Amino acid sequence: MPRIIKHPELRREELLDHAQALFLMHGHDKASLNDVIAVAGISKGAFYHYFASKEALLEALAERFARQALAGVQDVLGDLALDPLGRLNALLAKSQQAKVETAAEAWALFETMFRPENLVLFHRINLAASAAFSPLLVEIIKQGVADGTFRTFDPEGVADIVMQFGMATHGVVAKAIVGGDADMDVAIEALEKRVRLYEIALDRILGLPDGSIRIGEPGYVRAVMTARRAGPAASAAVPPKIRKRS
Amino acid sequence: MPRIIKHPELRREELLDHAQALFLMHGHDKASLNDVIAVAGISKGAFYHYFASKEALLEALAERFARQALAGVQDVLGDLALDPLGRLNALLAKSQQAKVETAAEAWALFETMFRPENLVLFHRINLAASAAFSPLLVEIIKQGVADGTFRTFDPEGVADIVMQFGMATHGVVAKAIVGGDADMDVAIEALEKRVRLYEIALDRILGLPDGSIRIGEPGYVRAVMTARRAGPAASAAVPPKIRKRS
DNA sequence: CTTGAGAATAGACCGACGGTCGGTATAATA
């Protein structure tokens, strides 16, 4: 096989891309290293030049995910015109928006993200994302407590709950997805209902009047979700050949 | 090796016991099938006579956990003298009690339960337990809504939140454990603070006056946790030999 | 323009893994 030399950073990113695709498609423990290097077109030696282990590859992937997610909401903190409630709502809306739009753009990716075999990858991403988001949330909540907007004795705990809600939404999305297209409407209904419940729950936990917290605009989910069905053909429904173990 | 024949159910339970110990000790993907059959003292053929795969073994283990957990709280539902709030509190207290007591009795087991390598097993248990508990919770909440005790438009959603809180508690416990013995007091403090937050959060989500929901008795955690330190020597600190892969 | 140290790549190789298979010993039935 001819030797191909690329810029190291480029190669590393390429490796992450291919690994991401394979991991999401088949689950990180079903996709073998040999699959990764085969798709990436490199040798095992080259792979181990860039990553110390398969585990390290998983870690790097999770980090990249979290970094990208965090970058999407950084600007919310910079908006000094907002009060704590406004900031919190902006953060929640942004995060919600990112989720839904990602789902619309990369449906197949999202679809596979929640399959049980991706639990480990998913958890790693959440771990990294939580570590990144938590300080922001805590800061906002403490600020709100200080100026009397919020009422709670445990800002860190509330921040944890907010993130729990965020992650739990994934679970509901997952159900909506695996449910197939038939009862898509039912699934979207359930998702929006759950979002409304989380809004009210957060209102009450933070000692706010019902209706203060707004996680994205009402109907937004339905709009995007429905749009995707008419969107670019849902290809990638058939995962590329990977020899199955019985 | 001599052939030993045992009653199938006994053998199966034995296998589950040994597998549980090994999985919790080393993580289900680090503990190999060969380890399991070595400890259990049976051949590979015998193992595959009882379980279709390592995966099936994991599944069976999760089911058994969930079954045991459910059995512990079944009687709460049978208590007809209780109103919905009383039932909910009893259920939460029972569940909390079971957790803390398990932690005290089988500390080593609990300690390993939350190590990252047990994520998959842990998730499987939670999945099975959730499926079992959810209907009970939903029933109680609906009952409370019907008689005006609770106020919510989404009993299923609230039930999910309750279970989320329950599982999240594990996370806090995990932090308390990995934190070591030095700051045990700090960890217990954090745990009780979090429990109080969950109580108030549930109060408010269910439209109850603060202080209605009681997840176990105050100080209970500290009492048991502290007791265990003076309890039977914390053996099993050194996991039995298993050859490591680099 | 040479050169040589080190980065980048290749792929043969390794032990352990999960899983299969042909076969044997015991228990149950008649």
Add this chain to the structure above:
DNA sequence: TATTATACCGACCGTCGGTCTATTCTCAAG
């Protein structure tokens, strides 16, 4: 006792993640 079903054995297989040595490319120092 003969037959069948079940419990069990352990050698074997292909694949896995990971290691190792060898080769080729890059580029700065002389």
